[in-house]
Amino acid sequence: MKSLSAPARRPREPRTGPLRRADIPAPAPVRRPTGTGSVFGAILDHGPVARSTVARLTGLSPASVSGHVGRLLARGLVRQSAETSGPKGLGRPHIPVEIDTGTYLVAGAHIAVAHSTLSLMDLRGRIVAEDRQPHRTTDPHRLLAGLAARLPRLVAEHAGGRTVLALGLATGHRVDPASGVIVAHPQLGWHDVPARDLLAAATGLPVHVDSHSRALARAEQLFGQESTRTSTVLLFVGAVVDAAFATEGAMHRGPRSGAGSVAHLPLGAGGSGGAEPCSCGRTGCLQSEVSERAMVRRAAAQGLVTGSFPQLLARALAGDARAVALFRRRARLVGRAAALLLDMFDPEVLVVVEPGAGRMPECLADLRAEVAERSWVCDDPERAVVPSSFTGSVLATAGGAVALGSLYTDPLGPWPALPAVS
Ligand SMILES: [Zn+2]
Numbered sequence: 001m002k003s004l005s006a007p008a009r010r011p012r013e014p015r016t017g018p019l020r021r022a023d024i025p026a027p028a029p030v031r032r033p034t035g036t037g038s039v040f041g042a043i044l045d046h047g048p049v050a051r052s053t054v055a056r057l058t059g060l061s062p063a064s065v066s067g068h069v070g071r072l073l074a075r076g077l078v079r080q081s082a083e084t085s086g087p088k089g090l091g092r093p094h095i096p097v098e099i100d101t102g103t104y105l106v107a108g109a110h111i112a113v114a115h116s117t118l119s120l121m122d123l124r125g126r127i128v129a130e131d132r133q134p135h136r137t138t139d140p141h142r143l144l145a146g147l148a149a150r151l152p153r154l155v156a157e158h159a160g161g162r163t164v165l166a167l168g169l170a171t172g173h174r175v176d177p178a179s180g181v182i183v184a185h186p187q188l189g190w191h192d193v194p195a196r197d198l199l200a201a202a203t204g205l206p207v208h209v210d211s212h213s214r215a216l217a218r219a220e221q222l223f224g225q226e227s228t229r230t231s232t233v234l235l236f237v238g239a240v241v242d243a244a245f246a247t248e249g250a251m252h253r254g255p256r257s258g259a260g261s262v263a264h265l266p267l268g269a270g271g272s273g274g275a276e277p278c279s280c281g282r283t284g285c286l287q288s289e290v291s292e293r294a295m296v297r298r299a300a301a302q303g304l305v306t307g308s309f310p311q312l313l314a315r316a317l318a319g320d321a322r323a324v325a326l327f328r329r330r331a332r333l334v335g336r337a338a339a340l341l342l343d344m345f346d347p348e349v350l351v352v353v354e355p356g357a358g359r360m361p362e363c364l365a366d367l368r369a370e371v372a373e374r375s376w377v378c379d380d381p382e383r384a385v386v387p388s389s390f391t392g393s394v395l396a397t398a399g400g401a402v403a404l405g406s407l408y409t410d411p412l413g414p415w416p417a418l419p420a421v422s
Helices: 035-046 051-058 062-075 140-158 195-203 212-223 286-290 292-301 309-317 321-345 355-359 361-374 394-409
Strands: 078-080 097-099 104-111 115-122 127-134 163-171 174-176 181-185 190-193 207-211 231-237 241-247 250-252 349-353 385-387
Touching (some): 035 051, 035 062, 035 097, 035 212, 035 394, 062 078, 062 097, 104 140, 104 394, 115 394, 127 140, 140 190, 163 195, 163 212, 195 207, 207 212, 212 250, 212 349, 241 286, 286 321, 292 309, 292 321, 309 321, 309 355, 321 349, 321 355, 355 361
Parallel strands (some): 163 207, 349 385
Antiparallel strands (some): 078 097, 174 181, 181 190, 231 241, 241 250
């Protein structure tokens, strides 16, 4: 078990007794988009769009929208569109504005249990480049240094002259975006890793960190499914199993950064015969039943020899009946967890990040059927349970979404690469 000291300005004493109220850090204020952020978001959703339309969409006055758009233009975040709208020859032409994808990019990093993914993303959330490498070490200092060292080459080869504004880092389990610390990642053996400070020192970039589930929920709000903006639960099923909950655009993190820790949700499966016990010592936990490791083990126990989860997935996608059956079983069990989360939060929509549900219609149907059978409040799983908008590029999306989430929340904030505006 590796462990690191937290940065000096945010000491963490090891706790031995029960958590006391006084030990719980004050929650960071919920960040909501500023006025300029609302205008920026409307341009993302509707651009190229006329300023008058932005005023109608945001409820701001035309003069106020002009001011916000002026600042976004000055920062190089939006540009005047080449096309004009409105009838020609009748008064002043309306020049629409749109997100400028030609000037800036963000970098993203995702740390999985066995590999890390580095990516570049434009301001519309499109992946420009992606580089995945297996971990050579799980020592946090060396792993983060290795990630930082890979970035200059990715930028040189793919940025096309665009400036990288910031680096977003996403990983599983408990991450505190306010302090930039990975609080606990049991599968990597990490505790209180000051990832933001380490990566900022190594790259010279502003660094934003968050949990991958919250990052992907934010990515859905920005670039994916609009229905996630009212309220959403996102369930991430990979090597790590965890979740995120957001309402009215605000992510709930919890005072311990622990919201969404559903890895040990007891499924009451009973049907886990032959499965290994969970890392917590019990059997039938969500993670020990449906994680990638559990899938590979179960496949091996059935004589389906696959060296890795991607190989097992490839066999299922190719139609191998036994591999498909394993993914359908997984979909049913994920459906049980989804039903519990739907009953607990009653979100507008629950997003499942799981490649079977994302790519095999029968798995999504099984998952929804399980929800229909078990949830007490969700009577329309066809609408309320959806696969990720980023199936196939989930990990490349997660890191960049952390940085873009911050940018769209506060585009006038301290972004050192951007020109200052008054
Ligand atoms: Zn467990």
